[in-house]
Structures are given as structure tokens and as C-alpha cells.
Amino acid sequence: MNIALVQSDPRLNRSNLTHVLEVIKTNSADVIVFPELALNGYLLQDKVFEDAFALEELEVLQEASRQRDIVVGAAINDAGQTYNSALYFSGGSLLHMHHKMHLPNYGMFEEARYFFKGDAITCFDTAFGSAAMLVCEDLWRASVIATLSNLKPDLIYVLAASPSRDFSNDGIGIESQWQALLTATALLCSAYVIFVNRVGFEDGLGFWGGSRVITAQGVCEHQLENFEEQTVTLPLNHTLHRVQKWMAKID
Numbered sequence: 001m002n003i004a005l006v007q008s009d010p011r012l013n014r015s016n017l018t019h020v021l022e023v024i025k026t027n028s029a030d031v032i033v034f035p036e037l038a039l040n041g042y043l044l045q046d047k048v049f050e051d052a053f054a055l056e057e058l059e060v061l062q063e064a065s066r067q068r069d070i071v072v073g074a075a076i077n078d079a080g081q082t083y084n085s086a087l088y089f090s091g092g093s094l095l096h097m098h099h100k101m102h103l104p105n106y107g108m109f110e111e112a113r114y115f116f117k118g119d120a121i122t123c124f125d126t127a128f129g130s131a132a133m134l135v136c137e138d139l140w141r142a143s144v145i146a147t148l149s150n151l152k153p154d155l156i157y158v159l160a161a162s163p164s165r166d167f168s169n170d171g172i173g174i175e176s177q178w179q180a181l182l183t184a185t186a187l188l189c190s191a192y193v194i195f196v197n198r199v200g201f202e203d204g205l206g207f208w209g210g211s212r213v214i215t216a217q218g219v220c221e222h223q224l225e226n227f228e229e230q231t232v233t234l235p236l237n238h239t240l241h242r243v244q245k246w247m248a249k250i251d
Helices: 016-025 045-051 055-064 142-151 173-189 238-247
Strands: 002-007 031-033 069-078 081-090 093-099 124-126 129-135 155-160 192-197 199-202 205-208 212-214 220-223 230-235
Touching: 002 192, 016 055, 055 069, 055 081, 055 093, 069 093, 069 155, 081 124, 081 129, 081 155, 093 124, 093 129, 129 142, 142 173, 155 173, 173 192, 173 212, 220 230
Parallel strands: 002 031, 031 069, 129 155, 155 192
Antiparallel strands: 002 230, 069 081, 081 093, 124 129, 192 212, 199 205, 212 220
16 A cells, blocks of 8 residues: 655645645555645635535545545535535545544634534545544544544544644654654554644744654654655555554454
């Protein structure tokens, strides 16, 4: 299995869909993964009510998924309610959609003002094993990691738009915190964790990137650069992964 991590810099408009399609067409990975709100940009605020996508407007991604699986973040209008969502397209259809459950509403964040929250995390089957998807703040809850541990997915996709903060001589504090969360999740769930975080600037917020893959043994197998747009295609060794799960007696 080859997976492409797309560490992109979305704009605050619908033109991102065109860019996403261009990236998909020029990539040969089995699965291609974009960050949180990759189709819209992050700080939409009131604009979300006109820029959120109805699912029928994303049929072009369904068609593109006949060539490879697509994981992408978007503002979605579902039955008149707007959600910050992760979508998984495969084989010409929308295979699964996860609505972000935990909406940050403190400091620089005000997502609860503009989005409805989701109410569940579920596993779904793909050609590459069972999978689960989270959006950013979802992972910052012990209850979520406990749920994932019980679900036992092979792959956990974490889409993020994490702003840079807590700078020091040792690096970015938020990156260290994310690394700890991602490692704990991989170990406790005995799953590959694929973290894709955006880069760029919006209204004074800078996003740090640092997308990475954590193995079931808690090892950071691949990591992208901080603060740079990158698209990198990486192999995942599923044979090793299944041996690790057997050794952990979790299967």
C-alpha cells in the first residue's frame, strides 16, 4: 500500500476543489490524504454558510476515487446543518463520512459558533483494512482513544488544521504534544496513525504542518517538513503491521 500525504495551504474559497483534483490526477498512490477543511480553508466564520459543500457537489471526487482512495476534509452542508467533516471516497462512491465531534471554542478557536458537532466514531472497511477517521481536536480526548482501542482499526486517519504556538529553543510546543498523542494512539490501538496537518497563514494564524505516519509500535516512520507545502508518497508495510497486532494480542 502506498499512501500520499498532501500537506497543503488551502485558500478561503471553493477554488480548493480544483487544486485537490489536480493533485489527485498527478499522483499514483493507493490512498491520498488531505488535511482538515482542505476544500474550504479554516477561518471561514460566517462564510461557511455559503461555502459549505452539499454532497452532490462533490460527485467529481467520487468519480476521481475510481483511480485511488481519497481522504479529504471539508465543510459539509448535511440536511441543512454545517459540519467540519472528513470524507473517504473509494471506488466511485462516498464510502464514509465523519463529522468532527469535539469543536474547540476557546482562545483563537470558535468552531462551535459555526459548526454542528458529530456524535460518533465508527470503523469502516476499505481495500487496505479497517479504518477510522478523526478531525483534529477529536483526538484530544481520552474517551476517543478508548473508543478507537475497542474498535481496533488497522488505519487511523487524523486530519488537522493545527496552528503554531508555544515556540521555544526546543521547537514548537504544540508539535511535541501532537507527537505524544499520536504515539499513544498508535500504541493503544495497535494501528497505523496517519496525521496530515495543513500549512500556510490565515488572518494571523500560522499552521505548522509536520504531517507524519506513526507505526503500530509507536515509531514515527515518516515525517514531512514544518511550514512547507509538500506532497509525499510513502509505503506502509501491512504485513509487519498485522504481525505487530498479533504480538500485541489485540486482534
